[in-house]
Amino acid sequence: MNASIGKPRPLFDFHGGIHPPQNKELSNQRPIRQAPLPEQLILPLNMHLGAPAKAIVQVGDTVLKGEKIAEAQGAVSLPVHAPTSGKIVAIGPRPIQHPSGLDAPCIVLEPDGKDLWCELHPLPDWQTCCPPSALVARLREAGIAGMGGAGFPAAIKLSPKPEHKIDQLIINAVECEPYITADDVLMRERAEQIIGGIEILRHILKPKEAIVGIEDNKPEAIEAMRRAATGTGIEIAVVPTKYPSGGEKQLIYMLTGKEVPSGGIPAQIGVVCHNTGTTLAIYRAIVYGEPLVSRITTLTGKALAEAGNFEVLIGTPVASLLKAAGADMDKIGRLVMGGPMMGFTLHSTAIPVVKTSNCILAATEQELPAPATEQPCIRCGSCADVCPADLLPQQLYWYAKNQDLERAQQYNLMDCIECGACAYVCPSHIPLVQYYRFAKGEVRNALQEQQKADRARVRFEARQQRLADEQAEKEARRKARLQGSKASAAPGVDMAALKAASLQASAAYKAAVKALKAAEVDGRDQLAALTSEVEQLKAKADAAKAAVRDAGNAPAAPVVDVAALKAASLAASAEYKAAVKAMKAAEAAGEDVSALRSAADALKAKADAAKAAVRDAGPAIQTAAPSSASAAVPEKSDDTAQRAQKMKALKTAYNVSHKQFKEASAALERAERDGSDNLDELRKQVERFKLKSDKAKEALNLLVDQAKADIRASGSDLKSLKIEAAQTEAAARQKARELDAAKINGDDQRINVLTRELEALKREAEVAAGALKAAIDEQGLADS
């Protein structure tokens, strides 16, 4: 026993678990061998959890071993490096280990046999040379993914949020799956390097303790690790053999008694967990500067004559490894990547080894017989007895089968770790895990559908609103014109009556605005109806005002003083803008803005009225002008100007409402985090603002589209098109960054939302780029 260990750590036993036959002696009797260099290496761009890498080489390029051939895209992503020197012969879809047997983009490398390294930058003095963050960045650049499980980028786990203080660093060397011995032999042969890797992790994370968890069925590995850990303070904890003690959540509980919260990550309870192989890769990446280009993979199963562990270049096709391990291809009944409990079957031997491939199991028909026919569940409860997450699998099965997703979630479906213990013990041979995977997928789909439907509803409502608004506007204008013509036809109009009508209309409008505001404050439902009412009343009031004005102007001056009207309009809109500015300032300062808002609204009404007057006056002059043909031109340019002005107004409106939406969303998030009571109210508020901003945006988009069409028609203004294209692209990039940030935080909902937004932005960017290109083509310019 090691003196630095002290008394053995108390272990906590998790519920359930099973003891399947180990079959480890098949592969752990021989030292690690070097796998032969295959004819081709197939390197999937997505060997890790997160966004796929992007190829930075071309077909025909020659690369050196360790050279980066694909770079990370976004925060949750990793680069890919050439596992040996050679030539890139293809970039395209190849079969990979995919549950549905789909192909995925890969880089195909033909080795030149020289195995020449590129220039490496080792950091033997890592303790002193640079800050931990630089080491983390180094690990990211080295493409290090978790090598035991899902392939989560190691660097992200090493950059916990500041509020997550790390108490324990746990190295998962349990290897509880039957057959697999990769970590076992790795610890026997390279314990010093693993301990070195743990030292680097300690340097980066500064945990209070560093614990290596090993199952008691690996006495030689335990001995080797104890020897290597002497004097380092790293604790070697031996856990009893029980599947799935190597599950991250189960191991954390066994060693610390702490449970990772449902839906959470270990860092929340002060734990970071890394796999043995990952730790070794980290050591080599820092001390030798080597990126992750090879790993230890167990080749086992009774169809192999020479089962054992191999040092395999990433990208080596399984066929080549099977040959090296002396496979009798006729005897292979099932080919599994991973272990027999959680591995995936391979549908082709052309599939390459990736960063997470810890085992290739070539089993005979007798070894892993075909699944027996499913019998009815008798609710014997064997599954519940072995479930390491302490679920009720028989109930989950029932609900999953009936697609009662709500109930299934009530019974904590999403906490299932898919370890397969329930299906292992089921006397009725029910493929339980398959049911849970299906139900989980359905739950995720339903969530996405819900989000999609919500967005569609908002969009639809906005469109309805917009159409109603347009209709009302048209109606108002028609009425105004009618009244105007009436007024000019009969100069002796009763001014007093008109004025009274106008006052009444504006009073009604103001009352409606007040009602709307009150409703907004109360968060009532019928806001849309009220809004449209307000809009109608406003149109009425405007029309009445216009009538008064027309009536007043008509007898005195048949030709309206357009210049004066324009000046008045400009002044009014300037006033309005100032008011909006003041309101924003007040909002930023957190003051009560309702008074300011109503003032702004009043000013806006004024400005609108003035604008309307200018608009109304314009055609009047033109019709008065002798030549109607010449009048068409100024009208058009006037139109464009008007549109520009409208666009500007809409943009302001959109910006304001979007900002409000963002703020409301943030408030909602805060409230959700704090578990406040007024969530519904806040949610309503968010939706309201979103609706507003969407409405503005849509109107704006319409105008922009019109403008674009005009520009295209006229074939002019490349500059604005260019700006447009650049802006949309920048927006898309910004959104991508946000998305990456969200991915780090692992907020699924936000990721979904952002992904969709990003898609929309990308489409927009495409449209803009297309418009630009079309314009360029049209003008015959070879500009880029």
Added chain:
Amino acid sequence: MSLITVTSPHTTGQRNHTGAFMRQVIYATIPGVAVLTWLFGWGTLFNLIIAVPAALIAEAAVLKARGRDVRFALSDWSAVLTAVLLAIAIPPTSPWWLIVIGIVAAIVVAKQLYGGLGMNPFNPAMVGYVVLLISFPLEMTRWIAPHEAPSWFDSFRMVLASANVDAITGATPLDSLRTWAGNAEQLASQPILHGSFAGAGWEWVNLAFLLGGIYLLARKIISWHIPVGMLAGMALIALPFWLADDVRYASPLFHLFSGAAMFGAFFIATDPVSAATSRYGRLIYGALIGVLVWVIRSNGGYPDAVAFAVLLMNMAAPTIDYYTQPRSYGHRKAKRGASR
């Protein structure tokens, strides 16, 4: 080499097969059946000989009518187990038609009409038993006095319903207790109530079924929750009443080793299909059965009550499960009841 594509896990345990589970339960009844035969003659064996084929025929007929794979469904041994349990539960003096009616009620009505194995809300054997008990109370309460076993020929004639059964029947301990509860003199003078440590003869029957139950526990065919819950529930409620008035109420030991107590605890209440499934749920389910058995035995209209208690609690099982979800990993509290 043909590669199959299936999802994990790729391996399953050795011994686990529904049919094997059922057969283990059947094997575990052997000591109990042996003691019944020793005490009451060949009747129980004749019951078994009639019940098992009747059950298989009834099950096969319904399966065929439902268009199911008859061979595959029969291979789960569940019909045989139901037949065995019912054959043990009914008196060894039963005529053949009584057994057949019970089997039809159990297999066709209680099990297959609800959708077959795994779908029945009520314990099929106990439904069959209660149908018979209510319809044919005379035949169903004719037990032979212990150690007065008729010859195999007489037993055979009873099965054919051509023997005078009444000549050899006698009261069971629970019958006597019902009749003489509160009468200290009579209670003391009934030899049937004073066996080695509980009711005469029946203490050995219960001991034998306890042995079989321990075998099932050791083989992990059943979990301890339901039997322990039921026996503890029965003993704990019997104790204070017996202490307060031992003339009116029997001792916990008497209750535990009388009638179908052990048979019920290990073989009937543990039917997984109709029982509660969560750990705490099973404890509660078992305990309430125990309490109900005592209540009906002490105050009800029937001498024994396991069948009624089990059926009543079958009704409550879904609700019990509803409120006894275990606390899953990573959750601070267990979920209780439905989502709002």
